[in-house]
């Protein structure tokens with residue numbers, strides 16, 4: 001077996017590696033400790049947004065390990081980076097403004113922030129990963145000077161058309177210095193669901209420190225690791241999300257860059273998220289609120305400072321897989337038909353991990369016209385228009401975007417007309433009445 005031992009050439013990049021892969025180096029993205037503990041291993045999986053067209057069906061498809069580690073030193077839960085951010089974001093297909101509920105969420109956020117911190121036409125607001133201007137448009141409407149920083153040129157163009165000034169760049173210390181040197185430090189820096197996709201966390205948060213005015217505020221939203229673990233949301237793990245944060249770990253990252261978390265909101269988005277508020281460590285006139293201490297204590301009590309707590313998660317995930325397969329095998333033995341609803345990224349993690357293909361799930365449907373006519377990555381389950389469900393009358397409809405369960409339950413109530421049933425896979429298989 002020793003003939004696979006590294007030759008001098010294999011110590012460097014082998015000829016097979018392309019610019020989209022990085023050599024395996026299992027060290028913590030935050031503190032550089034060697035990663036020795038697996039949080040959960042979801043096997044090999046394709047990139048969850050790489051939907052397959054008809055012509056690509058017979059071509060090779062790249063799969064990457066979806067193995068998540070936890071750092072024993074700082075407890076950052078993380079994936080190694082297999083694909084460069086340039087590959088993911090240069091022509092990004094995700095436009096935030098497509099979701100009405102998300103727009104309502106950020107419009108409320110803008111109202112709350114203006115009321116709480118009194119921003120006006122002399123303030124300056126910067127959003128990192130500002131996408132298509134979905135959020136900053138509400139500041140612009142109020143006449144509050146704003147700047148978006150967004151690496152994907154195609155979505156940034158849409159923002160500019162809306163009247164949201166946008167810089168097409170990756171954010172980090174360098175970009176922060178460039179903007180700050182023009183006398184443009186920010187009263188408010190916003191980063192929503194961006195932190196998970198940042199390969200160099202120290203550079204990103206270090207940039208915030210430079211860009212922030214003395215009495216300025218940073219707000220950052222990210223899915224809460226505590227909720228991911230409690231509610232078994234392992235399917236929200238994708239290659240594109242490199243890091244998963246507890247409040248404690250987020251606090252450590254910000255503290256390392258001279259930023260103190262002084263408040264936190266627990267919000268329902270993405271299955272349960274946190275919105276943290278940071279200020280310069282020196283600005284002690286802004287006191288640290290009760291909610292910070294309360295959440296910190298709750299996480300410590302739940303075990304987030306003990307490696308064993310993280311290592312237990314794996315077994316829960318395996319049990320979920322067994323339960324989903326039990327249900328599907330039973331349904332098939334009884335001669336029942338099963339279709340899917342939705343083609344979200346999380347569905348792809350779930351189906352690839354569980355090995356569910358057209359042998360169990362005949363097809364899925366999605367309202368997004370760009371996905372219709374394509375196939376799910378890896379599993380090659382075809383995606384149709386939602387009308388297909390009415391036409392084929394399946395016995396079960398498996399709801400893949402379980403976070404929208406209530407909304408979909410209402411929309412799909414008509415499956416009862418032929419005795420069909422709706423099923424959710426997470427936190428565990430449940431047949432909805």
Ligand SMILES: [Zn+2]
Nearest residue numbers: 028031071074
């Ligand atoms: Zn670490």
